[in-house]
Amino acid sequence: MNEFKNLIIKLFYFMKKKPGLLAVLAFCSGVASYVLVERKESLAQLMAIFLLLSWLWLLIDNWARDRLERRFGVTLSPNIMRFALQMVHQESLFFALPFFLAVTQWDHPQAIFTSLIVFCAFISLVDPLYYKKLALNRTLFSIFHSFALFVVLLVTLPVLFHLTTSQSLSTALLVTIVVTIPSIGIFMANGHWWRFPFIISLLCILSLVVWMLPSFIPPAALRLTAITLSHELDLEQKKPGDSIKELDAAALHRLGLYSWTAVKAPRGLNEKIYHVWLHNQKEVDRIILNISGGRSEGYRAWTHKMNFPSNAEGSWQVKVETESGQLIGLTRFTVLP
Numbered sequence: 167m168n169e170f171k172n173l174i175i176k177l178f179y180f181m182k183k184k185p186g187l188l189a190v191l192a193f194c195s196g197v198a199s200y201v202l203v204e205r206k207e208s209l210a211q212l213m214a215i216f217l218l219l220s221w222l223w224l225l226i227d228n229w230a231r232d233r234l235e236r237r238f239g240v241t242l243s244p245n246i247m248r249f250a251l252q253m254v255h256q257e258s259l260f261f262a263l264p265f266f267l268a269v270t271q272w273d274h275p276q277a278i279f280t281s282l283i284v285f286c287a288f289i290s291l292v293d294p295l296y297y298k299k300l301a302l303n304r305t306l307f308s309i310f311h312s313f314a315l316f317v318v319l320l321v322t323l324p325v326l327f328h329l330t331t332s333q334s335l336s337t338a339l340l341v342t343i344v345v346t347i348p349s350i351g352i353f354m355a356n357g358h359w360w361r362f363p364f365i366i367s368l369l370c371i372l373s374l375v376v377w378m379l380p381s382f383i384p385p386a387a388l389r390l391t392a393i394t395l396s397h398e399l400d401l402e403q404k405k406p407g408d409s410i411k412e413l414d415a416a417a418l419h420r421l422g423l424y425s426w427t428a429v430k431a432p433r434g435l436n437e438k439i440y441h442v443w444l445h446n447q448k449e450v451d452r453i454i455l456n457i458s459g460g461r462s463e464g465y466r467a468w469t470h471k472m473n474f475p476s477n478a479e480g481s482w483q484v485k486v487e488t489e490s491g492q493l494i495g496l497t498r499f500t501v502l503p
Contacts, residue, residue, distance in 0.1 A: 220258075428465065440455070
């Protein structure tokens with residue numbers, strides 16, 4: 167048993183000397199999972215299970231340490247446990263990062279969410295920032311802890327359980343609140359009595375903001391591989407005609423427009439998406455489509471819009487959104503007089 171304890175201590179000091187190693191490994195595993203999940207490889211699912219188990223271990227940390235000490239006489243240093251918590255944060259954030267980088271629209275507010283993941287991943291990597299700044303502020307540390315869990319759930323829930331993005335968003339919010347409450351109690355130990363209800367209230371408020379602004383969160387399980395606006399569509403080949411970015415109002419009313427999209431999704435994932443047509447930033451139409459995963463180039467779907475307003479001149483957008491309003495992608499075109 168002493169050999170087991172010495173092995174844990176040696177591993178701890180080795181990882182302390184190479185703090186970037188775990189982040190690199192987690193990021194690589196995220197990239198590998200992003201590639202493998204589209205082929206439904208078991209390795210991607212195993213990575214997701216490992217991440218969720220690591221969070222479960224954090225939840226029962228005190229109980230597990232007590233049982234380990236009673237049964238085997240092994241006492242783990244608080245420094246080791248703090249470092250283990252940092253490793254789980256690094257692992258979660260860097261694992262999820264490739265998924266969000268691949269789907270983020272950088273000219274859209276959802277870039278704020280992905281940039282926040284990048285910032286938090288950087289914080290988890292730099293010891294002086296993590297231990298001397300973040301960890302000393304219990305409120306910020308609790309929010310950081312919850313955010314890391316929320317991010318990793320957005321990725322792992324579709325991979326493991328084939329939940330839609332809408333189901334994943336609501337489930338991730340609920341699980342994050344429920345699971346982090348015991349952890350907050352640990353973080354707030356020996357603190358002022360009002361800290362615990364204050365943090366819970368703050369988490370609920372932040373969750374409400376996320377729920378009210380789903381378009382700010384990229385759908386980690388979906389990616390728009392192509393979007394084309396055209397007057398024509400080859401129904402046999404399921405391919406659009408020439409792409410259109412600018413047209414006159416007469417042609418628009420006479421021929422209408424096909425909005426052709428290819429959306430990539432993991433196999434077994436069935437989604438409802440919407441083609442949302444906006445004229446001068448105002449929504450004028452919302453057309454529902456059903457997609458399913460499994461095709462490497464993306465599931466091809468299209469809508470044909472013929473009903474345009476008489477004063478159709480101006481700037482147009484076609485957004486591709488999930489049922490909960492998360493943006494998958496968009497394209498723009500201009501109608502001339």
